[in-house]
Amino acid sequence: MAEDKLPTRAEDFAEWYNQLVIKSDMADYAPVRGCMVVKPYGWALWENITSWLDREFKETGHVNAAFPTLIPMSFFEKEKDHVEGFAPELAVVTHGGGEELEEKLAVRPTSETIIGHMYAKWIKSWRDLPLLIVQWGSVLRWELRTKLFLRTAEFYWHEGHTAHASADEAKEEMYRILDIYERFCLEEAAIPVFKGTKSETERFAGAHTTTSIEAMMWDKRALQSGTSHYFSTNFAKAFEIQCLAKDNTLQFAETTSWAISSRIIGALIMVHGDDQGMVMPPRLAPIQAVIVPIYKNENEKTKVMEVADRIFMELKSAKIRVKMDDRENVSSGFKFNDWEMRGVPLRIEIGPKDIEKGTVALARRDKPGKEGKTFVSQSLLDQAVSGLLDEIQSSLLKRATEYRDANIHNPKDFEELKQVVQDGWAFSYWCESTECEKKTKEEAKATTRNIPFNQPEQEGTCIVCGKPSKRKVYFARAY
RNA sequence: CGGGGCGUGGCGCAGUCCGGCUAGCGCGCUUGCUUUGGGAGCAAGAGGUCGAAGGUUCGAAUCCUUUCGCCCCGACCA
Structure with a gap:
């Protein structure tokens, strides 16, 4: 393939x-x-x-x-x-x-x-x-x-x-x-x-x-x-x-x-989403965890599936939206990539080595590769999974918030505003006149997004025309 | 509406300039065997009125005319 x-x-x-x-x-x-x-x-x-x-x-x-x-x-x-x-x-x-x-x-x-x-x-x-x-x-x-x-x-x-x-x-x-x-x-x-x-x-x-x-x-x-x-x-x-x-x-x-x-x-x-595909926040994910059983022969399959089925039922009764990927026509490597593309927050791998050790491998979608992979005990897995899903949920919000805040700028003047909105947002005083808005749209290709609530009682000067203004607005290129 | 590109098996393409034999290739699909801890291998198959209509010709995916549809770039919005 x-x-x-x-x-x-x-x-x-x-x-x-x-x-x-x-x-x-x-x-x-x-x-x-x-x-x-x-x-x-x-x-x-x-x-x-x-x-x-x-x-x-x-x-x-x-x-x-x-x-x-x-x-x-x-x-x-x-x-x-x-x-x-x-x-x-x-x-x-x-x-x-x-x-x-x-x-x-x-x-x-x-x-x-x-x-x-x-x-x-x-x-x-x-x-x-x-x-x-x-x-x-x-x-x-x-x-x-x-x-x-x-x-x-x-x-x-x-x-x-x-x-x-x-x-x-x-x-x-x-x-x-x-x-x-x-x-x-x-x-x-x-x-x-x-x-x-x-x-x-x-x-x-x-x-x-x-x-x-x-x-x-x-x-x-x-x-x-x-x-x-x-x-x-x-x-x-x-x-x-x-x-x-x-x-x-x-x-x-x-x-x-x-x-x-x-x-x-x-x-x-x-x-x-990342370069591997979708990343679903756990609370909205249609499938929160996917089980990928791994085996080489009938003997291994029997043992692995027995544990995989048990874990599937356990998670299901713990109200976790879990999916068993028991497809036989694709390799486990393909399945990993496939579920990553679909953004499933958590992958549970169960193979012969896990059967021996009483563990499963948990791979977090939000942290690709080895960093997000841990081996945990099969007992109390539902609690471990719920905990991880919560952690992924809050980690996604934290990451998105940090990313956003790091890309909002406070330009000194209109020239700088034109620069920053090419690759970020500007948060600036604006006199709320249509002329200044129009100028920004034409020269910076950015529109006003909104004037946020709860602004400090402080005056400034419009980033475009320099007139006194009371409130700041977000300028950005928009979809 | 203006500019650029494209229509060929499910998807992506070659072939078109310079007409010629059963229209190829990759991926996917089907079946079987071997595989399975990071996108498997081999073998055998199925699948196409070449966007449509008309014309030229002994013969058209290929040339001519008309037509339809789609994609990309410039005036709107959740």
């Missing part, structure tokens, strides 16, 4: 990514341009992501529902910014049942409009608020340049849509969700993120305020990994979401929307 290596990340990061997605068996190209097929292994990862989020949403009072994929075109025209933002990437259905449609239908690129329409119908009284609905599904945006998981025409996500009686309550909701997103990234995905506010130009089409979590990829580019928007009454006015308040006056509702998409899988790949 020939070697089937990835290019290294340093050689060609884009190509490394493309091949990794295919070879790790997470997704494949669909026959429709820009679309992907999420394969069972990739979907299992997505399910682990969604089930954690779904539980958190439900615990904070949200309920799930489903709205149609097709949206009347006229709905998009009701909110001026929204239509301008999404018009270029709409797919439109013009025919149905062989007849041309009187009103064209858009394939949803997001659901604010149709949900706004329904909310107007459902919300009549302050007693109907808050309304906290989450939709899990897919949306379609006619993207020009696509990349598996990162930017595909159709992608999977949840979209939360909430309506509230007051602006404060709606803003609170926006922040509450962003906190859940942050916790997901830190605790589950092992990806450090910055929470903050988007600039006016980076804001969601139709939003009053857009907040985001921003993560640094291995190539030091930024990836917006989740967003949470406060709409004020923009959509309520466009769709007439009105209710009678306690004082019997007619009020517009305050709404929000928020999302994390299957793009987060791209982030997992680009933050944790």
Whole structure:
């Protein structure tokens, strides 16, 4: 069997990514341009992501529902910014049942409009608020340049849509969700993120305020990994979401929307993956530990499999997601590489020598080679495995955080900013004017990512124009 | 939409300039035997209307015309 290596990340990061997605068996190209097929292994990862989020949403009072994929075109025209933002990437259905449609239908690129329409119908009284609905599904945006998981025409996500009686309550909701997103990234995905506010130009089409979590990829580019928007009454006015308040006056509702998409899988790949392939954080890994039995003949096979089967059952009952690789047609060396490509956090090798000594070999995915390989006793293996999985999880977060922090710079002036964003992020004072942002985009190829919350009360001068400014922003090249 | 490249078994390609016999090669796949502690070896097989349509010719993957599709680089986004 020939070697089937990835290019290294340093050689060609884009190509490394493309091949990794295919070879790790997470997704494949669909026959429709820009679309992907999420394969069972990739979907299992997505399910682990969604089930954690779904539980958190439900615990904070949200309920799930489903709205149609097709949206009347006229709905998009009701909110001026929204239509301008999404018009270029709409797919439109013009025919149905062989007849041309009187009103064209858009394939949803997001659901604010149709949900706004329904909310107007459902919300009549302050007693109907808050309304906290989450939709899990897919949306379609006619993207020009696509990349598996990162930017595909159709992608999977949840979209939360909430309506509230007051602006404060709606803003609170926006922040509450962003906190859940942050916790997901830190605790589950092992990806450090910055929470903050988007600039006016980076804001969601139709939003009053857009907040985001921003993560640094291995190539030091930024990836917006989740967003949470406060709409004020923009959509309520466009769709007439009105209710009678306690004082019997007619009020517009305050709404929000928020999302994390299957793009987060791209982030997992680009933050944790290495030159051998994927590295799954244990808490999200579809397979947390894989057992590779090793033997030369039937006699050895019998002895090895007996122990391997026992260990498999033991780990399974300890709620560890364990897989037995009993394929006979590939060598154990092939299996090692294969599971490394797929990013399984822990490999358990059991061979004749282990049977003699009552041990197994444990190989950590996050530490390749001998460094990550230890021999441990077969007894109490479930505890050893759980412990190691926890250790891998926290070690991945630590590594990613150190890497990110080491690549954030504090340039002295605009010239230096242009330099540092070629291979890192800049964290600088910015006057929050669109002109300075535009200049940065044109001359440094970097955009503002977000203005992080909780900044020290300190004044500085805008890195671009030198005017006094109150807050710092992250500048980076972004996906 | 502008510029560059490509369509040949599942994947990657050669062959095309200069038409000629059963269209090759590598990987993968199937079967068997030997292997298995870092991407195994040998043997025997299966698999292709050469992107599509039309034309030239005794004869087209190859020449001509038309057409479809894909990839890469410049205006958007989770």
